[in-house]
Amino acid sequence: MRFTITAPRALAALVLLPAALLAAGCGIQSTDVIAVGDPASAQALPPAVDGTVLYFVGPDGLMPVVRAGAPRPSLPLLFAGPDADERAAGLRTELPPWKGPLRMAVGEGEVTVVFGQDVSKLTLVARRQIACTALRAVARGTDLKVTIKGTGQGSALENVGCTT
Numbered sequence: 001m002r003f004t005i006t007a008p009r010a011l012a013a014l015v016l017l018p019a020a021l022l023a024a025g026c027g028i029q030s031t032d033v034i035a036v037g038d039p040a041s042a043q044a045l046p047p048a049v050d051g052t053v054l055y056f057v058g059p060d061g062l063m064p065v066v067r068a069g070a071p072r073p074s075l076p077l078l079f080a081g082p083d084a085d086e087r088a089a090g091l092r093t094e095l096p097p098w099k100g101p102l103r104m105a106v107g108e109g110e111v112t113v114v115f116g117q118d119v120s121k122l123t124l125v126a127r128r129q130i131a132c133t134a135l136r137a138v139a140r141g142t143d144l145k146v147t148i149k150g151t152g153q154g155s156a157l158e159n160v161g162c163t164t
Contacts (some may be wrong), residue, residue: 055132056091119150132162
């Protein structure tokens with residue numbers, strides 16, 4: 001007895017295959033969601049990092065970048081923008097070129113950053129870049145707010161925190 005596959009039989013087999021696969025799943029009962037703990041979390045940077053941490057804009061928001069070596073003043077580095085390797089990795093900045101004096105002071109519950117230029121046109125992302133970099137430099141792990149001050153109208157901006 002010789003078994004041959006004809007075109008109608010092959011077509012019938014292909015048509016019935018999905019139905020057979022669906023039928024194989026019958027009898028599996030659904031279950032409710034079973035809670036097994038808190039959602040996963042990760043720390044982007046280890047608690048103690050050798051180097052200077054700067055925050056640049058990446059494809060998914062602000063991203064911390066560690067510049068290796070001895071810690072250096074972070075805000076001038078931030079305003080200099082991402083280096084060639086960081087730009088090649090897709091990082092950018094929303095900060096304007098830096099002009100004039102720049103200083104940072106830590107007070108009761110807040111960090112104040114003072115620029116010698118108008119700050120009224122800084123975007124929220126640019127302000128967050130400054131806030132995250134400043135907070136990382138002076139008060140890791142605390143819940144401080146950052147006040148950004150400059151010259152001209154709008155010389156003091158609304159406090160901003162770091163949400164990364």
